[in-house]
Amino acid sequence: MPVRFPAQGKPKAAVLQEMRLARQRDVRWQDGRAFSLVYQAGEDVAGLLKEAYAMFFSENGLSPVAFPSLRKFEAEVVAMSADLLGGAGRTAGSMTSGGTESILTAVYAAREWARLHRPEANPPEMLLPASAHPAFDKAARYFGVRAVRVPVGDDFRADPQAMRAACTPNTVLVVGSAPSYPQGVIDPIPEIAALAQERGILCHVDACVGGFMLPFVRKLGYPVPPFDFSVPGVTSMSADLHKYGYAAKGASVVLYRGRDLRRLAYFVHTDWSGGVYASPALGGTRPGGAIAAAWAVMTYLGEAGYLNLTRTVMQTAEKIRRGVEAIPGLRILGAPAMSVMAVAGENIYAVGDELADRGWHLDRQQFPPSLHLTVHYGHAAVADDFLRDLAAAAQAARRPSLARLRDAALVRAGNALVRLLPERLVSRLMRRAGKLLGAPAGEGEGRTAAMYGMLGTLPNRGDLRELVLDMLEQMSAAE
């Protein structure tokens, strides 16, 4: 039955009940079962966030004139963030809805900078280590910049030599991450920024996941190499408040060394019949709640509060790291700098399936295959349970099982087929695979190892793209 626009409303209690039912099969992040997507700092902080968000629930950050409150919050959030990231005083910035918007805005500013200062660069190019977030590719698509991916080193960190070699006269922006999302390692920012300085181009540091963590990690005495505006040549940064800033979702900052670059990111339209229109980033209407809640949590916790949270997170991450390494067959990739890491090993996707059976949600990664862990404050209470289940999962994944033999055979057969079959058939196969992958959690979820194994090794990435598009379409349908 197609879903139609409701003719009549429903009682409030019924609406809420339907929503409670809808979330029953959601990942149980409240019990620390999710290792991505949700960042928890405890009931206390959650309570404050909800109160602050609700207080500014109706306000709209699009107009700083109508809401001086939001203007103050945003200006102070940006100033506090700049101070934390080595840019006090000379750093300009804006709040955005998240890491993606921060990155899009920074790349847009770089594109505008290139039009002024490198008009012959057509199209302008940016160098991305293989580990850089796909938001940069999104920006490339949206803004007509050419994204050039550069392989990372054996330690999964960006390779400045390779980046140097990939530079062309059209290169206008080089990117590094602190840390990268996939393996949680910090790229050699000083070398990358020096390359930018040498060539007189821009350098963006993506500190989306690390921006509100690494400064505190360093203060606690852990080694953290330079990565922020204290490094000469770094011209812009992104840092997500809704990750380790523990703010409500919809909050990030994009920061620029100096006001000129920010001015290039601003959008101004003077000739609309609706009036003069201006905005600092991609969005129009901006939720006041997200801005207010970010200000509230920073002001409430202060450095001392963040240090306390960070201490617990680092101890938990260390415990998990040691625990993983003590499990036969499993290892951590590279040398993660904080609390983001990747677990690799034999049959790692099968380990992921076994963990899913035990109620843990971990993202699958590729090149090389691994499971992703983002450890946050809420995981302190469940780290022991997780390690116990992980050990059991690893053991179960080593045991020969019919399902796994079938999975392995499927991957082999799948890959062989994809190479041999005519394109039309492969597309049909992929459509079917899409149905398999899109199967609702609960039934389909258990056995995804074969699919992930196949996705990683598919020779034709174009087919994979079609498969993912099929999935997106399928998931957007109302049931």
Ligand SMILES: *Cc1c(COP(=O)(O)O)cnc(C)c1O
């Ligand atoms: C999360 C993340 C992003 C994207 O941020 P969103 O808030 O999901 O849009 C970009 N870069 C890195 C390193 C990240 O961890």
